[in-house]
Amino acid sequence: MAARRLPGSLPAVICAFLVLVLSATWAVTTWSEPAARATAPAENSPDSGGTPADVSPEADDDGDLPDDREITPFDTWHPAVGHLDKRLLKAVQEAARDARDDGIEFVVTSGWRSKEQQQRLLDEGIEKYGSLEKAREFVNTPEKSTHVSGKAVDIGPTDADDWLIRNGSAYGLCQVYANEMWHFELLTGPRGTCPALLNNAAG
Numbered sequence: 011m012a013a014r015r016l017p018g019s020l021p022a023v024i025c026a027f028l029v030l031v032l033s034a035t036w037a038v039t040t041w042s043e044p045a046a047r048a049t050a051p052a053e054n055s056p057d058s059g060g061t062p063a064d065v066s067p068e069a070d071d072d073g074d075l076p077d078d079r080e081i082t083p084f085d086t087w088h089p090a091v092g093h094l095d096k097r098l099l100k101a102v103q104e105a106a107r108d109a110r111d112d113g114i115e116f117v118v119t120s121g122w123r124s125k126e127q128q129q130r131l132l133d134e135g136i137e138k139y140g141s142l143e144k145a146r147e148f149v150n151t152p153e154k155s156t157h158v159s160g161k162a163v164d165i166g167p168t169d170a171d172d173w174l175i176r177n178g179s180a181y182g183l184c185q186v187y188a189n190e191m192w193h194f195e196l197l198t199g200p201r202g203t204c205p206a207l208l209n210n211a212a213g
């Protein structure tokens with residue numbers, strides 16, 4: 011009896027096996043696709059440096075930062091970060107990685123700015139402080155601003171600034187102005203000595 015039932019059940023076994031193989035194939039394709047997509051934007055991960063070529067064409071090309079999200083030194087898709095001088099960006103990313111080990115997160119509060127944006131900031135400063143002379147203590151002209159040339163970055167919050175003031179020179183990063191604890195430039199070599207602070211952006 012058992013021998014006569016076997017040929018009958020064989021096609022059923024083959025069918026079941028085929029269904030199993032097909033569903034396994036389906037599962038593999040379906041699950042591997044999002045995984046591949048998730049690893050694609052590696053540019054923004056702390057482990058890879060970005061270049062200006064990564065800047066998204068849709069991003070605001072003014073260097074203006076969005077209000078609704080924080081930008082980190084790894085958000086190279088944003089012009090404020092992506093247009094930074096490559097050596098400065100690399101140094102800031104290295105520092106940000108090490109600061110993270112100390113529980114400190116870097117936020118870019120300003121990076122590269124277009125000439126137009128710098129002029130707007132200066133105009134706002136003149137309005138706020140009443141004169142160009144006073145405004146210049148806080149905002150440079152588009153011609154002189156190291157933000158426009160991509161050689162300056164403003165970092166927040168305060169604990170990140172404290173960390174960078176203490177450890178920045180190990181990466182060549184220096185506070186420049188006594189009245190701006192958030193503004194950093196690459197002014198020395200790794201483990202070098204930072205130049206003396208200037209009083210403000212005007213001096």
Ligand SMILES: [Zn+2]
Binds near residue numbers: 120157163192194
């Ligand atoms: Zn600045």
